[in-house]
Amino acid sequence: MLLLACSGRGADGPASETAREVLEPDEVLSVVEPPVLVSIVPISTAEEIPRDCSNPVEESCNAIDDNCDGVIDDGCGYGTGLMQVTASWDTGADIDLYVTGPLGDTLSFQRRATPSGARVDHSGRGDCIGDMPNPQIENVRWVGKRPLDGIYEVEVHYWGECVSSGGPTNVTISVAVGRQIAGQYRHSLLPGERIRILRFVVQ
Numbered sequence: 001m002l003l004l005a006c007s008g009r010g011a012d013g014p015a016s017e018t019a020r021e022v023l024e025p026d027e028v029l030s031v032v033e034p035p036v037l038v039s040i041v042p043i044s045t046a047e048e049i050p051r052d053c054s055n056p057v058e059e060s061c062n063a064i065d066d067n068c069d070g071v072i073d074d075g076c077g078y079g080t081g082l083m084q085v086t087a088s089w090d091t092g093a094d095i096d097l098y099v100t101g102p103l104g105d106t107l108s109f110q111r112r113a114t115p116s117g118a119r120v121d122h123s124g125r126g127d128c129i130g131d132m133p134n135p136q137i138e139n140v141r142w143v144g145k146r147p148l149d150g151i152y153e154v155e156v157h158y159w160g161e162c163v164s165s166g167g168p169t170n171v172t173i174s175v176a177v178g179r180q181i182a183g184q185y186r187h188s189l190l191p192g193e194r195i196r197i198l199r200f201v202v203q
Ligand SMILES: [Ca+2]
Pocket: 059, 064, 065, 066, 067, 068, 069, 070, 071, 072, 073, 074
């Protein structure tokens, strides 16, 4: 019976307009000193995407900071913060992003938040499910608390080909630290592959 009551989900409009106006406590960033990038090292087979900010263009939802404001994909419905790692890809496959922090804890669609303020706020499913916004994007952000100093590892996993639209897939990964782009890279993935694309260090 409860399921029947929920069958209208998906109709437009939030239940409460006032709730949307309340700022989440962890969105208040002003008092937190931003982390600083020490280094970022991709694996040798990753292709670095040149960053040309002499001619910023309008932002699109592609894991690239097109408008060069230090925020990856602003206005796309997922967020930034003190750090941000974003992946996009170019087929209907389901690609998953994994970020492992200094304490060895790994964020992904399976573990969407940590006490240190990291959270997965968008996890695209490619063509594996119908009708979701930005199905070819995964995004991790750090809000509220300063991210721990240390090494972060970024992996991508080719979870599945979904309908019939997978095959080799180019994945784009961008990292922003303290509202500055630390690096942006591209790597091809085959079905089932899981690759550690890069490491970065913050303090
Ligand atoms: Ca931007």
